Amino acid sequence: MKNPSIRFTSPRRLRIPGGGGQPAFTVRLHQKASRLIALIETRTAVITSVTVTRHAHRWYASVLCTVHQHIPDQPTRRQRVAGRVGVDLGVKHRLALTGPLTLIPGQDPLTLIGKPHHLEATERKLVRAERQMSRRRVTGTKQQSKGYQEAKDRVAKLKARLAMHRATNLHLISKRLVQQYSEVALETLHVKGMTRSAKGTVDKPGRNVRAKAGLNRAILEASLTEFNRQIEYKARWHAVDIIRVPNWFPSSRLCSNCGWKDTTQTLKDRTFRCKECTMALDRDINAARNIKEHAVPVQ
Numbered sequence: 001m002k003n004p005s006i007r008f009t010s011p012r013r014l015r016i017p018g019g020g021g022q023p024a025f026t027v028r029l030h031q032k033a034s035r036l037i038a039l040i041e042t043r044t045a046v047i048t049s050v051t052v053t054r055h056a057h058r059w060y061a062s063v064l065c066t067v068h069q070h071i072p073d074q075p076t077r078r079q080r081v082a083g084r085v086g087v088d089l090g091v092k093h094r095l096a097l098t099g100p101l102t103l104i105p106g107q108d109p110l111t112l113i114g115k116p117h118h119l120e121a122t123e124r125k126l127v128r129a130e131r132q133m134s135r136r137r138v139t140g141t142k143q144q145s146k147g148y149q150e151a152k153d154r155v156a157k158l159k160a161r162l163a164m165h166r167a168t169n170l171h172l173i174s175k176r177l178v179q180q181y182s183e184v185a186l187e188t189l190h191v192k193g194m195t196r197s198a199k200g201t202v203d204k205p206g207r208n209v210r211a212k213a214g215l216n217r218a219i220l221e222a223s224l225t226e227f228n229r230q231i232e233y234k235a236r237w238h239a240v241d242i243i244r245v246p247n248w249f250p251s252s253r254l255c256s257n258c259g260w261k262d263t264t265q266t267l268k269d270r271t272f273r274c275k276e277c278t279m280a281l282d283r284d285i286n287a288a289r290n291i292k293e294h295a296v297p298v299q
């Protein structure tokens with residue numbers, strides 16, 4: 001389907017033309033598409049195609065556009081003043097930075113970015129819904145009760161919502177980093193190495209630990225891959241250099257102040273304590289400082 005046959009008839013209505021025996025139809029949008037419409041009206045964006053899909057309880061219209069964008073050949077003044085930031089992508093979705101990051105204009109800048117509250121709340125709801133689903137399941141038969149179906153639908157809805165919130169959150173962070181700094185120092189993505197550290201976060205082994213660790217690990221690895229993908233392409237839009245430390249680099253074991261190496265520390269220690277210079281610092285911030293200091297350009 002080609003532009004201009006796909007068009008917004010109002011900020012909330014998207015007209016999708018017919019074709020291949022299908023009649024044309026209009027979809028009503030959950031949110032206003034004002035920003036996209038403004039881009040289209042100024043000819044900054046041109047709609048190429050639209051894909052309508054369904055995930056759990058919702059329909060999604062994904063509008064693919066060709067966008068004309070000015071790519072700067074050097075960072076802005078603000079970026080240059082801020083310079084380089086070291087980023088530690090830790091376990092449990094915690095992001096530690098060597099400098100402040102303003103996520104939402106007007107709010108306090110952060111150096112430690114945890115999981116947003118709404119994400120945690122949805123995760124808790126999902127755990128409850130999954131428990132309910134398994135309680136209602138009748139084993140040894142294909143015929144399941146209405147209550148089971150309802151619980152299953154609820155699980156699907158929550159999973160879809162979680163996936164959307166996670167993606168939005170990663171997009172926000174990766175965007176702010178490249179807007180506010182001229183160089184971003186990261187660890188080289190090494191998914192296999194993450195497997196071991198994910199295990200180390202499970203403090204109390206219980207019945208479902210194996211399954212839970214598996215799930216958390218899968219989500220964590222997917223998030224890390226996605227974050228790295230996003231920041232790489234966004235860096236090009238803002239003339240930002242991505243630099244990295246090699247994946248064997250012991251960023252969480254070195255003292256960022258004097259270089260002393262801790263060989264006994266476990267992932268449970270939230271604070272890095274140096275036995276050489278007596279520095280005590282949040283473990284992840286210490287790692288971020290090491291990454292900032294030792295990262296080099298990648299070809």
Ligand SMILES: [Zn+2]
Binds near residue numbers: 258260275278279
């Ligand atoms: Zn030290």
